[in-house]
Amino acid sequence: MKVSVRQGDSLWYFSQLFQIPLPLIQASNPQLNPNLLMIGQDVDIPGFVLQSYSIKANDTLWRIAQTSVLPVDALLLLNPTIQPTQLQIGQTLLLPRRVTNLVFSNANNYSYQKMLEDIQQLVTIYPFIRQQIIGKSILEKDIIELQIGAGNRQKHINGSFHANEWITTPVIMRFINEYALALTNNASIRGLNLLPFFETNTLSLVPMVNPDGVDLVLNGAEAAGNLRDSVLTLNDGSTDFSGWKANINGVDLNNQYPALWDTEAARKPTSPQPRDFPGYQPLTEPEAIAMAQLAQQRPFEIMNAFHTQGEVIYWGFQGLEPPQSQTIVEEFSRISGYQPIQYVDSFAGYKDWFIQEFQRPGYTVELGMGVNPLPISQFEEIYQESLGIMLATLYL
Helix, strand or coil, X not given: XXXXXXXXXXXXXXXXXXXXXXXHHHHHCXXXXXXXXXXXXXXXXXXXXXXXXXXXXXXXXXXXXXXXXXXXXXXXXXXXXXXXXXXXXXXEEEEEEECCCCCCCCCCCCCHHHHHHHHHHHHHHXXXXXXXXXXXXXXXXXXXXXXXXXXCEEEEEEECCCHHHCCHHHHHHHHHHHHHHHHHCCCEECCEECHHXXXXXXEEEEXXXXXXXXXXXXXXXXXXXXXXXXXXXXXXXXXXXXXXXXXXXXXXXHHCCCCCHHHHHCCCCCCCCCCCCCCCCCCCCHHHHHHXXXXXXXXXXXXXXXXXXXXXXXXXXXXXXXXXXXXXXXXXXXXXXXXXXXXXXXXXXXXXXXXXXXXXXXXXXXXXXXXXXXXXXXXXXXXXXXXXXXHHHHHC
């Protein structure tokens, strides 16, 4: 919601007027100098949307403000031409409505388009959520990173490296929505006041690393566009893509990293497949490259890659993980019930490469149990198990 600065207004005053913490308003308006606000400048107020109200008989500005649970001056700010003592029946006012519910859409069949629509709603209502394009997929879909927080401590979570593990994307999207909702409503999540974590952390999230693959699993061969015939051939002519893990080129993005890649490639398929083909060499695929570049550009203290399934957390690579990795994974395990596993005979993954390159804590978190793609009936259980891990990523 945008408001226009008047004589004497300040970001602090807007914070008091709308009961929104000042750090959220500051983060929503990074282009403004708080000490040099100009009359007529637009200021974004997070956590509110505008709605129209038609004045009825016996209405007064005070009564409307009382019903809206807002100060009268909030109405005057948004309706600068109104004459408080001369309200007319049928006259339209703009009312600020606090958002108190999730805008996150249904998690079922959570396609790339659904994600885009949810992101647009979130960044509009909560402009302190920032988005940027970190790369493009084979089919030219934007690979989107979201950031929330104003602090120097950089943390990261990603999902849907594997196409048929798409349920990880709505898990991440619901979390960022709940985080923003709690911040703007002075609410806690599991007893945690999240504002201090917003001020000390910047949380990076890439909800859908493999958008082409996700849409292929959900929408079939037509989602592959001019590669339709290619994916059908790779899938042995079947129109059932539920077992597809790779990107649209038939490359497994989580086998693409130069962390014992040669060892992994020697025992994997040697040509494009629905799953497990590591590519002809490391980092050939734009989605994998984008994720590598992101980690190289940011000093992530903790990196979580969400996958499915198994309810385990892999946390080591060749003894290169730092000592605090164990402390962190023990907390992740305590709050999720997932089993920590230090080493596994599998290499060339994003977690492996992250630990190798930066010697910082990196985790592959396998959400849920069953056969991929996991049924949407598991979503709530998976979300509640992973919620603790996402919160712990902020406070550890």
